[in-house]
Amino acid sequence: MGEPYYITTAISYPNGKPHIGHAYEAIAADVIARHRKAEGFDVRFQTGTDEHGLKMAQKARDLGVTPAALAAEMSQHFIDMCDGLDVDYDVFMRTTEPRHHAATQELWRRMEANGDLYLDRYEGWYSVRDEAYYDESELVEGEGGIKLSPQGTPVEWTVEESWFFRLSRYQDKLLELYAADDFIRPDSRRNEIQRFVEGGLRDLSVSRTSFDWGVKVPGSENHVMYVWVDALTNYLTGLGFPDETGDYARYWPADLHLIGKDIVRFHTVYWPAFLMSAGLPVPRQVFGHGFLLNRGQKESKSVGNVTDPIALAETFGVDTVRYFFLREVAFGQDGSWSPEAIVTRANAELANSFGNLAQRTLSMIFKNMGGELKSGLEETTADALLAGAVAEGIAGLRAAFTDLDFSNGLESWMRAVFACNQYVDEQAPWNLRKTDPARMEAVLTVLFRAVRQLALAVRPVVPTAIDKLLDQMGQPAARDYAALETAGWFDDLVASGFRVAQPVGVFPRLELPEAVDG
Numbered sequence: 001m002g003e004p005y006y007i008t009t010a011i012s013y014p015n016g017k018p019h020i021g022h023a024y025e026a027i028a029a030d031v032i033a034r035h036r037k038a039e040g041f042d043v044r045f046q047t048g049t050d051e052h053g054l055k056m057a058q059k060a061r062d063l064g065v066t067p068a069a070l071a072a073e074m075s076q077h078f079i080d081m082c083d084g085l086d087v088d089y090d091v092f093m094r095t096t097e098p099r100h101h102a103a104t105q106e107l108w109r110r111m112e113a114n115g116d117l118y119l120d121r122y123e124g125w126y127s128v129r130d131e132a133y134y135d136e137s138e139l140v141e142g143e144g145g146i147k148l149s150p151q152g153t154p155v156e157w158t159v160e161e162s163w164f165f166r167l168s169r170y171q172d173k174l175l176e177l178y179a180a181d182d183f184i185r186p187d188s189r190r191n192e193i194q195r196f197v198e199g200g201l202r203d204l205s206v207s208r209t210s211f212d213w214g215v216k217v218p219g220s221e222n223h224v225m226y227v228w229v230d231a232l233t234n235y236l237t238g239l240g241f242p243d244e245t246g247d248y249a250r251y252w253p254a255d256l257h258l259i260g261k262d263i264v265r266f267h268t269v270y271w272p273a274f275l276m277s278a279g280l281p282v283p284r285q286v287f288g289h290g291f292l293l294n295r296g297q298k299e300s301k302s303v304g305n306v307t308d309p310i311a312l313a314e315t316f317g318v319d320t321v322r323y324f325f326l327r328e329v330a331f332g333q334d335g336s337w338s339p340e341a342i343v344t345r346a347n348a349e350l351a352n353s354f355g356n357l358a359q360r361t362l363s364m365i366f367k368n369m370g371g372e373l374k375s376g377l378e379e380t381t382a383d384a385l386l387a388g389a390v391a392e393g394i395a396g397l398r399a400a401f402t403d404l405d406f407s408n409g410l411e412s413w414m415r416a417v418f419a420c421n422q423y424v425d426e427q428a429p430w431n432l433r434k435t436d437p438a439r440m441e442a443v444l445t446v447l448f449r450a451v452r453q454l455a456l457a458v459r460p461v462v463p464t465a466i467d468k469l470l471d472q473m474g475q476p477a478a479r480d481y482a483a484l485e486t487a488g489w490f491d492d493l494v495a496s497g498f499r500v501a502q503p504v505g506v507f508p509r510l511e512l513p514e515a516v517d518g
Helices: 020-038 054-063 067-084 098-113 167-180 187-198 227-232 246-251 261-277 309-316 318-328 339-368 381-402 406-427 429-435 437-458 463-472 481-485 489-495
Strands: 004-009 042-049 091-094 117-127 132-134 156-165 220-225 256-260 286-289 292-294 335-337
Touching: 004 020, 004 246, 020 042, 020 067, 020 256, 020 286, 020 292, 020 309, 020 318, 020 381, 042 067, 042 246, 054 067, 067 091, 067 309, 098 117, 098 227, 098 261, 156 220, 156 261, 167 187, 167 261, 187 261, 220 227, 227 261, 256 261, 261 286, 309 318, 309 339, 318 335, 318 339, 318 406, 318 463, 335 339, 339 406, 339 429, 339 437, 339 463, 381 406, 381 437, 406 429, 406 437, 429 437, 437 463, 437 481
Parallel strands: 004 042, 004 256, 042 091, 256 286, 292 335
Antiparallel strands: 117 132, 117 156
C-alpha cells in the first residue's frame, strides 16, 4: 500500500441542482485523485453535501416539504452528477447522517473544553445565501442603497442569543501557519487571507436559535451550530472521527481541500482555528480554484445561463468535458467555456491529434502487418529521438499535475503527441510498405509503444476513452504509471500472441450542436 493521500472537495449546498461550478470542482478533484493513484499513492477521495442551515429550511418551507425530504432528494442530484461525470469518490458525506452529528458535537466539546466557546448575544449583519456574518465595514451598497455582502448577496440585521468562538485568540497562530508553508494556494488567495487576518479577528458567532435545522449544541439544545462548524467537520466525519484510529489515523490531516475561491476564508481562517482549538492537526493545503464562466459571464439563475453539467456531458461526451475543463483553464484562475470552445479544443487535440494518431497506428498495423506485433526490429536515431520526446512530454505532465498545473501538464503531453505526428509524416510508413517493409514494421512498432505510453499518461483525465483504447492494444488491467516503466511489456505482449484487430476510434470529431440544454 502506497503513501496515504487524502483529498476532499467542498461539500455542495443542495438547495438547487448541480451547476457547472460543482462539476468543474468534482472533475478536477477526481483527476487529482486518479493522478495520485497512478503515482502509487493510497488515495482517499471525499465529496458530499452540506444539508443544514437556514437556506435549506426556508427552501423546504417554500416547497411545502420537510428539510430532511428536500435534502435527500437534492443530494441525489449531486450523487448522480458524480456518477455521470466519472467522479470516482470513496466517500459521499451527507451532513444529515447521525455519525456526522456525533463527530461535530465532539469537535464542539473539545473547543469548549479548551475555553474557546462562550454564550453572549449576537447583533449584526447576516447573509442567508452565504450562511455568513459580515462586519459593517465589509458591506457594499446595492441598488436603492440596500446593504449587500462582499459577494453581492442580501444581508439582514440579526439579533439573537449565540455561542461565540474565540477566533481572536488564533490570529498569531494563523499568521504563523500562512508564513510557514504553502497552506493556501494559489498565492493570490494566500495574500488576500493574510491581509484579512492581519486586520484583526473578532470572535465568531457559532450558533443560532431562530431555526432548528442543524446539529444541536451539546448542553444547549435550543441552539443549532453555525452551519460552517457543521459543514467543515465533514472532512473528519468521513474518516470515522471521533474514533482516532483506523482511517482517521491513516489519512488525517488532509493533504488537499479543493474548494472554490469564494469560500477560502471559511477553510483557511475558521477551519484551522477550530482544529487548533480542538487539539487536532490542520490540513496540509487548501487550494481555492477560480470560477468557470459561461462565455465570460458567471452562471446564475437570474441571467438564465445556468448549464446542466450532465446535459453538457451528454452533448459532448464525458471525457471531452473533463479534458476541456482542465486543458482550457489555468488552474486557480477564472476561465471561460462555450460550446464552440469545447468543439474547437476537442477536435484539434483529442480527435485530430491524439485520436487520429492512435487510429492510424492501429489501423496500419491491422492492415499492413495482419495485426501482428514483432519484437527485435532494428531501430534508428529517429526512433530513439521520438521515444525521448514522448518520455519528456509524459514527465512534464506528471510533474505539472503533481503541482496542480493541469493546463501546462496537458500542453507538455500535447508536445509529445505532436512529435509523434511529425514522426509519422517524416517516416511515411505508407511509402515504406512498398520500398522497405521491414522499416515500416519498425516504425509502426515505435508508434504502438508511443501511443501506449501517451494513453497511460493521460488516463486520469479521460479514463473511459483511454481504457477502450488500451483494451484494443491488449494491455493488462494494471494501468497506473508503474506500467510506463514495466520492462519487457512489449515482448510479453508479442509472446502472448496478441493481434491488433480493426480499431474503433475513441475520440470522434465533434459537430457544434444547435443548443446545449440548460
